[in-house]
Amino acid sequence: MTTKITVDRPGMLTMVQDYPGRTGYWQIGVPPSGPMDDLSFRLGNAALGNPEGAAGLESTMAGPALRFTDATEVCVTGAPATVTVNGTVVPQWRPVTVPAGGVLDVGAVAGPGLRVYVLVGGGLDIPEFLGSAATFTLGRFGGHEGRTLTEGDVLVVGEVATGAAVPVPAEHVPAMTARWEIAVTEGPHGAPEFFTRSDIDTLYATDYEVHFNSDRTGVRLTGPKPQWARTDGGEAGLHPSNIHDNAYSVGALDFTGDTPILLGPDGPSLGGFVCPVTVVAADRWKLGQLAPGHTVRFVPVRAEHAASRRALGVARRAGLSLVVSPGGDGDDGVLARRDGDTAVTYRRSGDDNVLVEYGDMTLDLALRARVHALHRRLDTERPAGLLELTPGIRSLQVKVDPDVLPVPTLLDLLAEAEEQLPASDELVVPSRRVRLPLSWDDPATREAIQRYMHGVRADAPWCPWNIEFIRRMNGLDSVNDVFDTVFAADYMVLGLGDVYLGAPVATPLDPRHRLVTTKYNPARTWTPENAVGIGGAYLCIYGMEGPGGYQFVGRTTQVWNHRHPQAAGPFEAGTPWLLRFFDRISWYPVEPEELMDLRADLAAGRGGGVDITDGTFSLAEHQRFLAGNAASIDAFQQVQSVAFAAERARWEAAGA
Known part of the structure; x- marks a missing residue:
């Protein structure tokens, strides 16, 4: 029965x-x-x-x-x-x-x-x-x-x-309280590269308060503003919290601008903000019991002393403190560094993730090629205890079950793999051309900006019109130049899931098409599904409604198939995400009403105005293109750099 x-x-x-x-x-x-x-x-x-x-x-x-x-x-x-x-x-x-x-x-x-x-x-x-x-x-x-x-x-x-x-x-029985102590490990983004040592000391000494605007995606906290070790994020954005997109860990303390947010189990997998500490796996349950008005004190512990999440109160009694080694690991979140033609930094992200990061903090497709090679090797070998592999722009996050694959053992495997990776310029990968409709300056994105101004921040320099802000930051003569640049570009998909559900983080292959902006600070609380935005040197299509920080340029059709697992139009059966790593996205303009028809068409399982053709991408060929156009690329970037600096000076003068 x-x-x-x-x-x-x-x-x-x-x-x-x-x-x-x-x-x-x-x-x-x-x-x-x-x-x-x-x-x-x-x-x-x-x-x-x-x-x-x-x-x-x-x-x-x-x-x-x-x-x-x-x-x-x-x-x-x-x-x-x-x-x-x-x-x-x-x-x-x-x-x-x-x-x-x-x-x-x-x-x-x-x-x-x-x-x-x-x-x-x-x-x-x-x-x-x-x-x-x-x-x-x-x-x-x-x-x-x-x-x-x-x-x-x-x-x-x-x-x-x-x-x-x-x-x-x-x-x-877990001990409930209104004053929480939560065990964290330092990393992946600590001092002195991203935060000052004083920032980290303040982080451990502060009773942060839980903000009412918290949910399963993340617990927003209120506390002191960091001093920051950098003036800006360079190509990743104007604010020092901005970085080239990398994978997040659940439990990471994510600084979206100056606002700290503890990422929850419904949080994003990929993003472009720094995370100075990460809650250890055995203490992440506490995030579910943090209520508005509660206080949080972060307590550093040594990763190897963090209790196993597997133990149901036997090896780790939930009511007892996890504080076993005050002062943390004392290594600023860096587990190891490796010199060579391409430098490697191995960063701690909690007790169950290692973030493998390549090269300098620059946008370089050769670094993404290195990430791809490591990703492919680990995915093929699949050692016991390896749980997830998530690539970013110049990094690969490796998630493990530390009870099966301890982090020190993982570091040995990573070092061995590094010795055997092929040269980056040998990269040749499948690379489809994906042509999508774009409703420029779409009414839905205009509505999102208005909501932001009314409910979050009315005086933001990117308001009331993101496209004008993009023009100003890049030293372009008119907003028509922004339009022309976006529609002329081929955007290569370097990561998926930047804001959930197959949402791409992509950058133009031609650096002369790379419009650089900063991200919203604080972030928006609402973004329409399939809005298209630019943050740092990257473009993203939002896979669903939710928070966000990229500067809007318009809206397109769905990149996630809610009809899964059935095949529908350009979506393949069993894979509800439209895009793949190394796809090349290009745009054609449509009116808002036409876009709504195309979205309805795609939702019904038809084509929706999406055109896909197969192809390949060769890094060696791309590098020859860059060399042949070096002079004009440099001239474009010089103008962009001057405009970027002027905008930063304007912010500082206004006290923003």
């Missing part, structure tokens, strides 16, 4: 999650999702005898009322809340039985803490999307119809677990 659950009251932001969520797709911008407080979630499943990752429910601030058709064991964990079965109060953190026809009611979170979890014996029987039942609401997939629950929804319970149901031992 199949047990069903009817939602009598959904609570707040109640959604299906599983653990570890949707893994294996970080390199194309699909976050893992999963429970934000994974420890409470896993302990609840273990108490019921379920596999620790079995699908259950997560609620924020207030839980649901659920009616069961058959007698079912449940366990409610997470933040404290009043829990009743048919009106009788029952405890959290221990299995209880809801009788046939009975109602489990989880009330408002009493605090401290923010999220509550409902686990059921046998888990929830939910169709998987890309290998997981986890809900990613921004992407509208996973869980129950890709959304939070509403009244009247019906869920199905899976096969009852065979393990014994036992209460969670009191000493294993």
Whole structure:
């Protein structure tokens, strides 16, 4: 007999999650999702005898009322809340039985803490999307119809677990508080390259406050503004927080401009901002319980002393402090450096990621070729414990299970691989030409700018018109020159997932087409789906609605197929992302109304105005092109550099 659950009251932001969520797709911008407080979630499943990752429910601030058709064991964990079965109060953190026809009611979170979890014996029987039942609401997939629950929804319970149901031992129950200490390791972007040592000391000495504008994508904090070790990010952007895009770790403290944000399980996989510290894996559960007004103190620990995330309160008791080695690793987040024709820096990103970074902080396709060679080699060898490989512009993030592949062992493997990589100029890769429609200065992007001015920052120098700001920063005579430059360019895709779901980070192959801008500071809270923007020397197509910081130039058609897994128009079956690494994007202009028709056409499974032809890209040929046009490229960059400096001086004079 199949047990069903009817939602009598959904609570707040109640959604299906599983653990570890949707893994294996970080390199194309699909976050893992999963429970934000994974420890409470896993302990609840273990108490019921379920596999620790079995699908259950997560609620924020207030839980649901659920009616069961058959007698079912449940366990409610997470933040404290009043829990009743048919009106009788029952405890959290221990299995209880809801009788046939009975109602489990989880009330408002009493605090401290923010999220509550409902686990059921046998888990929830939910169709998987890309290998997981986890809900990613921004992407509208996973869980129950890709959304939070509403009244009247019906869920199905899976096969009852065979393990014994036992209460969670009191000493294993996570300790909730309004004043959190969170263990971090330094890196990947520390002092003295990006931050001053004083900045890092201040970071550890500050009680940051959790901002109300926080969610599963990230926990925004308020605290002191860094002094910064750099005046700007060069080609990556005007603000010193800007860098050439690289992969992020969940739990990284991401400075988007001067604003620190702890990246959550629904956060972006790729971006162009610095991260001075990263929460160790075993402490990331705390991000799910940070409520507005709570304070956060970051405590440095040595990576090798960070407790295993695998231990469910046995080797690591959740209620105890992780502070085992005050002062951190003392290496500014750099694990090792390697000299040679192409220098390599190995940066720590938590206790489960290493960021392999090539060369100087410049935009050089030869560095991206080196990244590609290392990516291809590691992907072929796939040593046990290797979980994810995510390329950036001049870096490759390698995620491991440190219990299986310890970071010191990984560093040895990386050093061995480096010895055997081919020369960068030997790179010849498949490179499709992808021609897309672009609605220039689209009304949707204009609306996003207005929202930003009304709700975030009215006096930003890029407002009220991003295109005029781009013109000014690049020393162009008119906004028509911006138009001509964008439409003349071939943009090579160097990374995917810059702002989720296959969103490309791309740069013009011809440096004379590289318009350089800075990113919004602070970032926007809303960006329309498939907006096209420029940040630093890069262009991005936003795969979905969400936050963002690139300067708008227009809007295009979808780069993510919500009809997955069916093939639809230019999308291939089983791969809902349109673009691939090393694709070359070019644009043709359309009116806003025509774009809406093309978007509807693509959503219906037809072509949508997208034209794709196969081809190849040779780095050697590209380098010959650069050499043959060196004089005019240099002249263009000289004008651009003067305009860039003038804009920075204008900011400084205005106190921006």
